[in-house]
Amino acid sequence: MVPLLLALTGCGSSGGDGNSSKSSSYAQAKLCSEFADFLRSDLALDIDDSTEVHSDKPVGKGTSCPMNSTSTGLVGTLSMLRTGTASGDPSNDLGYVSQKGFDEKVWLAPDNRFRVQVGPWLGTMEFYHQGDLSNDKTKQSIQFLIRTTHEVNN
Template structure:
């Protein structure tokens, strides 16, 4: 009788271990990259609106290249804003890899300066010809490039203000949050 109880106890222990591991209680949880079901068109429409309304840039358009506006963002997508066929800006959204702690383009580039005063992490790199902004929101990275040297606003050269850079940073945070997988 004790042999039978021993076998039943061993079988019960094996079943219990199986149930615990299948429920995830005994296994290590691995991060999973989630895809976005939002479309490139949504991303590009928002970028176009930002460049025309917030930055006040006339006659802007979107260049889709070989991808269609109805295609899903999936694990990542980009959108190029043009003015008279010149690329004046770009947004990129990408699911971060499980081992990434910050946007990939920041690695080894010390010219990106961390910013404060935002709900999410923001880094900015300013050059004579462009402003580059990066953010990290809920496992997604967003980047925004404004090619200031390419932008035409009439007779004068386009100058971006500190307030416009702040507005661009807020726009990028919202874009990444709303169109990332959790959005």
């Protein structure tokens, strides 16, 4: 599988390309902890606590939260990137298809890949080794990604 945001590998912040002026003060540790909690409670995955970020650093202009399972290795990645524009459309990029019925721009792609746009922030989430998610789990995942991208945007 091709990583969604090649520039954002591992935990940490990205300096961006200078196209955006406002960074997010939302804490990386809080973002990654919320992602781990979501994986545990909503998807019932056993997350290895050592993969959580324990940094008080802000998200800045971008960050990534990879999460490992105690049994299968990497199970998911949550990434946030300030794009500098509010008009990203990845529908032709990596098989993403626009989704209707949400207040924000939402795209889905095969293999449990999610993307949302909230203002200039692009939130992406991928799950590995999970098979096809049920409709309920897919909707919960989209709602989580919208909510967290909103929090990073504020």
